[in-house]
Amino acid sequence: MKLTKIREGKAEILVPDPKEYEKEDKFDPSWAPVFYNPRMELNRDISVLFLNIIRPRRIVDALSATGIRGIRYFKEVKGVEEVIFNDLSKEAIELINENIKINNVIGEVFNKDANSILYEVKADFVDIDPFGTPAPFLLASFHSVIRGGYVGITATDLSALVCSSKSSARRKYDIICDRLSFSKEVGIRGLIGKAIREAAVVEKAAIPVFSFYHDYYYRVFFKVEGGAKKADSLLSRLVYYYECPKCGYRDKSVYYQHVTCPKCGASMKAYGPAWDGEIYDKNMINKIKEELVHFNYLSTYSTISRLISLISVEAEYKEPYYKLDFISPRLKRNVPPKDKVIKCLKEASATHFDTVGIKTNKNFEEVIECIKVN
Ligand code: SAM
Known part of the structure; x- marks a missing residue:
């Protein structure tokens, strides 16, 4: 594999040389033998900020690719003692090993299915950053995380979550849906709802504490608490959203049913189950804002600053x-x-x-x- 060295945050990382894998002067990160996407830098940067607030000691980066995420957490997050890297691809494992050597990271590297490693190790932060949907890894990640720990998930399959593809939404997330006008927000609420249902299976409560949409993906951080009662209480806040395609009237209900618009009599569109609670912890937003001032070395600094400022205002409205x-x-x-x-x-x-x-x-x-x- 022909490699090139890049710098992101405080890490120096060997990644596949994009020039080697171009097709007709175009490059897609998925064409390279190991995946590195510079468009995900902001995702990794915000994760570094978030982790500096929750201060995990032991992290599982379950789908590591080049290892950039876990390496950055080790170098840029205070108090991290160990990172467990994992990837199914042998080429990724070779690259992770080189990259952790270059960056003097203390960690273990595994070449397993993410679900397998997540049933073997415990951590206080679990990162799930897959291609497309995180759904196949949710149950195992809630199993792996200790009570009081955190899970961070990325989803890039917005066509399923915003219901451009009804059948994918049903298959991946068990969501019954039509496309609603506020689909970008309903999509992240559908993702959170699915995570809450998966955590509930292992009697854990996955409380969303910071969530955002950017570019072409969602990222959500959950605080994971133990206890069937807490899980039940989150489940009781899952709803179906309804919207009238004719007059725009909206409503919600805990049940999926055929609803006729009380204003104009048209048949209403529906989406659910989806999380109807807060998608941010306001305290967490303030802490991220405070933390950001220490990260002016990030090239996404001003974009993050604008994003967090907007989120801190919109978080007032549920x-x-x-x-x-x-x-x-x-x-x-x-x-x-x-x-x-x-x-x-x-x-x-x-x-x-x-x-x-x-x-x-x-x-x-x-x-x-x-x-x-x-
Ligand atoms: N987290 C990386 C980053 O920030 O650059 C990107 C990860 S990339 C989107 C997804 C990775 O998951 C790929 O390297 C792929 O080989 C790996 N992968 C796919 N399915 C897997 C599975 N079932 N178990 C473990 N790794 C898997």
Whole structure:
């Protein structure tokens, strides 16, 4: 394998030389023998920030590829004593071994199926960063993490989660769905709902403490607590969201059923089960903000700063966002400027999920009024 050295955060990493694996001057990280995607740098950077708050000592990086994630955690997170690296690919294992030597990392390297290693080791932070869906690894990761520990998951299969593909949503996440206008937020809520259900199988409660959408993926961090009762309480907050395709009215219910819109009589679209609780712990957002000042060496620093600032405002509003360019045409109105609608609602904000979305706890009628007057 022809390699090249890159620097990300405080790590120097050998990765497959993209030039060697180009096709017609184009390169996709999945064409190389070992996967390294620079577009995931922000994902790794925010994970480094998050881990500096929770301070794990023992980490499992269950799908390591080049090892960059675990290596960065070892070098950039205070208090990490050991990282367990794992990948199914033999070529990845060779590269991880070289990379941990270059970076003086203390760790063990395994060449197993992620589910197998996760049933063998315990850790206080488990990282699941797969191709596509994390669903096949959720149960084992909640088994591996100690009570009071954390699990971080990435999902890049947004077509399933936002219900562009109904059949994938059903297969991977056991979600019954139609595509709703606030699909970007409902997708992360569907992912969280699936994780909560998997953790509940091993009588653990997976509490989402920091979640975000960026570029083409979701990333969610869960605090994992023990106890069937806590798991039951999270399960009781899973719902089906309903939205009327004709007038935009929305509702939710703990049951999946055929719902007729009470406003206009059309048949409503549905998505669920999905998590209806908080997707951030506000305390955690503040801590991430505070932590960020120590990380001005990150090349994504200003993007992260903007993202966290927006998230800290939108976290005040629990209900999924309203998409202005979906509702306005149904009222036979032009799409009003977002800022004007926010000002009219008074308690509302923009959202990082969608540039034409607004978050508010005010009800549908109040949102409609503010669209109409603008
Ligand atoms: N975490 C890496 C990073 O931040 O650069 C990227 C990981 S890459 C998206 C997914 C990796 O999972 C690949 O290296 C692949 O070989 C490995 N993989 C796929 N299926 C696996 C399985 N069942 N068990 C262990 N590793 C697996």
